[in-house]
Amino acid sequence: MENASARNLWGDFLDAHLEFASEDAPRVIHFCDNEKDANTCADLACKDVKRATSHSLLALQLRKEELPKIGDFAVVTDWSGKAKCIIRTTSVKLVPYFAIHSEHARLEGEGDKSIEHWKKTHWDYYTRELSEFNRIPLESMIVVFERFEKVFQR
Numbered sequence: 001m002e003n004a005s006a007r008n009l010w011g012d013f014l015d016a017h018l019e020f021a022s023e024d025a026p027r028v029i030h031f032c033d034n035e036k037d038a039n040t041c042a043d044l045a046c047k048d049v050k051r052a053t054s055h056s057l058l059a060l061q062l063r064k065e066e067l068p069k070i071g072d073f074a075v076v077t078d079w080s081g082k083a084k085c086i087i088r089t090t091s092v093k094l095v096p097y098f099a100i101h102s103e104h105a106r107l108e109g110e111g112d113k114s115i116e117h118w119k120k121t122h123w124d125y126y127t128r129e130l131s132e133f134n135r136i137p138l139e140s141m142i143v144v145f146e147r148f149e150k151v152f153q154r
Contacts, residue, residue, distance in 0.1 A: 026073035
């Protein structure tokens with residue numbers, strides 16, 4: 001783990017939870033693709049308001065990233081890389097974009113938590129993300145809906 005802030009937070013977590021001492025180093029992540037949203041979402045995760053995130057399956061595949069798995073840990077940072085909290089994946093579901101509903105939006109905790117807000121912001125995000133690969137989002141595209149719980153914060 002190259003990020004010193006994340007490494008320190010993970011070390012503090014392990015000091016308090018020796019039962020996880022044999023776990024591999026977690027992923028270090030920030031939400032979103034811009035500073036304002038990344039910092040807002042990190043704060044929401046720390047406050048237990050944000051309890052889910054959504055990935056484009058196609059983008060994960062094109063970047064050759066693994067799907068999240070139940071039990072995975074991640075250190076959430078702000079945009080600048082400052083570790084904010086540790087989360088653990090509790091559920092992973094593959095859902096067509098058109099089938100995302102209000103419960104998904106509420107669990108993600110962003111904006112006014114409405115499905116309308118979720119669809120607008122995520123469509124815009126997936127458009128930017130997929131444009132790197134000369135692809136566009138589709139209503140039928142698969143979204144990887146990942147639920148998590150915050151397990152540690154200083």
